[in-house]
Amino acid sequence: MNLEKIKSEIEAAVPGCSVRIVLNSSPSEQHSLVLGREHALEVARFLRDESELRLDYCSNVTGVDWLDKETSEKVKVKQVVDGVEQEVEEVRKTRTPGYLEAVYHLYSMEKKHGPLVVRMQTEDRADGVRLPSLTPVWRSAEFQEREIFDLYGIVFEGHPDLRRILMWDEFEDHPMRKDYVEPNDYEYEPTPHDAVLEKSKQARTLEQ
């Protein structure tokens, strides 16, 4: 499966769509395609129906939460200090806003190839959390998209039955998000460590 080839085929078949290749530098080298939200459904149909690809089986759908990221890099800038031009190092900070991501793993039963990893990214983590549902293309995505909706809060537009699947309907949080704060119901632990140790310290200061 050549991603460059698939990318150019998608761009030829679905005009105006945005496809980006994300390289995976780990030994698995499982590179993936990031699809633009607007044309994702058409691209998914193409991936399923195109005679060479025939990715007819969606084995797994999952979510990822990317927090706001701040990267700082040192840049050498020429500045005039006391009338003399000097090279001064300056730290530039760039802030990348966070987003939520849905990841689909696609295989072909007919052609016996795969997986092709396809991702979609939301606008941000607060209000722009809408993505097109791919359930109309792969029926197996239905429950998994519901799970992502439940645990990450991505709203899948076009999903036939978008309800919470694991937590109860009245529940308001999204527990798999990195900024989720669970209810404080710490109870005595004989051997606390890591996050639990922090909680036990908290409980101890409250008690004193």
Added chain:
Amino acid sequence: MDPDLKIELRRQGIFTTTLEELYNWGRKSSVWPLTFGLACCAIEMIATTMARYDLARFGAEVFRPSPRQADLMIVAGTVTKKMAPQVVRLYNQMPEPKYVIAMGACAISGGPFKQGYNVLKGIDRYIPVDVHIPGCPPRPEALMDAFITLQKKIDAQPLTGVDRPRHLNADEPSEFVVPQYGAHDLVPAKNPKLWNIITKPTSKECMAGVDESGKD
């Protein structure tokens, strides 16, 4: 009556008893558990009832599919917060006298999921538990041991006096509060009438690292 005299009389072919003994003997010898399993502990519970371990030897062969006909609820497995209201509701629907065995690490404390957001830290926060069995999952022998422990408990119950069981005391509650699904957690998070144990450790415990609650 002196127990030695009773045994001596029995040797001579004279059987003596009291109404209390007869009543408790009848109850302990035909405890009907509720067909009710939540996770992997339920598999061990099923194994206990089948031919190899055969819980029927102790009079508990009829697992009832309706809470209205059951005396014993074996909470076998992880009680998630989503499932907890249904467990309490089933318990409320059982007729008195009723007993509860909390089977396995999850049912007694939350087990490996204790620090998670979605699992109850023990069913004894909502319903009174008679016997706790540790284990993940407990072996069938452990469940049989718990069952025999329960039988001993039933056998020792006096029918009159201040220590009489709940079903003979009109002042005791027969129904327990069913938690509601809240926005972040169950409401209430525990039944304070049942679970009023101080959950924060004392500083002495923290220093020693030993749970002192078991000692008087």
